[in-house]
Amino acid sequence: MTPKSILFIADNWDADQYALLDSGDGHKLERFGSQSVIRPDPQAFWPPAHPVETWQADARFNAKTDDDDKGNWQLINPAAPTEWPMQWNGLKLSARRTPFRHLGLFQEHSIHWQFAQDKIRAAGRPINVLNLFGYTGMMSLACAQAGASVTHLDASPKSNGYGKDHQAMSGLEDRPIRWIADDAMKFTAREIRRGNSYDVIVLDPPKFGRGTKNETWRFEEDLPGLLANVRALLSDQPLFIILTAYAVRLSHIALAQALAGHLDGLGGTMEMGEMAIPHAHDDRLLPTAICARWIAD
Ligand SMILES: C[S@@+](CC[C@H](N)C(=O)[O-])C[C@H]1O[C@@H](n2cnc3c(N)ncnc32)[C@H](O)[C@@H]1O
CATH class of the missing domain: 2.60.40.1180 (Golgi alpha-mannosidase II)
Structure with a gap:
């Protein structure tokens, strides 16, 4: 590949x-x-x-x-105002100035939200999505809006609360989204033992993070183990995987190869590269993150 x-x-x-x-x-x-x-x-x-x-x-x-x-x-x-309304493609959310520098959404991911919606709609069958490190929940809402069943996982119950609010604001209360607060590694291991599987897995792990019981997450050390779990959780008819990374000293080639190394025998296409935001008034781009995206044939 x-x-x-x-x-x-x-x-x-x-x-x-x-x-x-x-x-x-x-x-x-x-x-x-x-x-x-x-x-x-x-x-x-x-x-x-x-x-x-x-x-x-x-x-x-x-x-x-x-x-x-x-x-x-x-x-x-x-x-x-401390909070104000925003929307993307009919998904409504409340933006706010957080102490972590961001505004309650990661706008550069909109390119993946659109991709996920197009793929889920085109699949024409029930699609089961696992969104790991899902935070603001926009990817979960985008997938649910396109008709998928979604398991949204983040260590922060507070961020899951915002996600649920945005689900209601977007009129998607009836859509199947499980909002789970847990450690990504522990949850995926448990899901493997339960025999659950997913057609789509999205993961946006931070450089460093903590699970619900203070478990440490370190990108370079822990990603290989998590990718092994991701592989074990793929259904018989997987659709795509999106892996993004911020602020790590890694090339997108390394990211794509780390993912590909766990997908032997699956075929498909691996895309990789930088994520960027275009300027409104000129041709410049602002780089934001790196990404690897596997797509089934
Ligand atoms: C980079 S953000 C993800 C942003 C998300 N893609 C979005 O668009 O909103 C990383 C998230 O990982 C969560 N996190 C950190 N360590 C974790 C762990 N061990 N298990 C589960 N979630 C964790 C944090 O709570 C944070 O919400």
């Missing part, structure tokens, strides 16, 4: 819902629905289209260090 290198560009947002307005000099200016924000981004070390000092925004995240998610939000517009 020779991997195909591609760019995964999240260019499927309505302009009034999300836009990357400018980036450069270590910062980015974005609009999430009604709210614009300035956040640090160490990768944006090119000149901005307009000087950062002239950027207009409702709030700004001041990081403690460049590589650290910790820091605090400074309100530039004192009337900026």
Whole structure:
């Protein structure tokens, strides 16, 4: 299976819902629905289209260090709401400024949400999805909206709560989504023992994380074991696997090969590459993560 290198560009947002307005000099200016924000981004070390000092925004995240998610939000517009509505493709959510620098969604994943929906709809059969490290739940909602049964897993019960709220806001209460708070490694091992299987597995593991009982997750150490579990959980008719990674010192080739190494005999296509966000007013791209995507024949 020779991997195909591609760019995964999240260019499927309505302009009034999300836009990357400018980036450069270590910062980015974005609009999430009604709210614009300035956040640090160490990768944006090119000149901005307009000087950062002239950027207009409702709030700004001041990081403690460049590589650290910790820091605090400074309100530039004192009337900026704490939560506000956004939507993607009919999925409704509440955006908010979190202490972890993000706005309650990972907008660059929209390219995968669309891919998952297209594949699930085209399959024309019941599809069972496992979304590991599912966090904000947008992938789970996208798959459920397309007709799949979804098991959403994250160590954080709080984030599962947001996901459930967004399920209700999106009018998808009747769709089968299991919201589970557990450790990814333990849960997948238990699912293998129970004999459960999935046609689609999506995983977006952090560089470092903790399970519900304080289990540690370290990307490079723990991913091989988790990928072995992922393989064991695939159904007889698997559809696709999406594996993404942020802030790791790995190439997308390494990521794709780590995944391919567990899929011997399955055939199919392996795609790999960088995920990026397009700028609204020029041709530049902002890189965000790396990705490997296996697709059945
Ligand atoms: C990078 S975020 C995933 C973002 C997600 N793809 C989205 O679009 O919202 C990583 C998530 O992994 C969860 N996590 C960290 N360690 C975990 C573990 N051992 N088991 C399960 N979830 C874990 C965190 O709670 C966090 O929500």
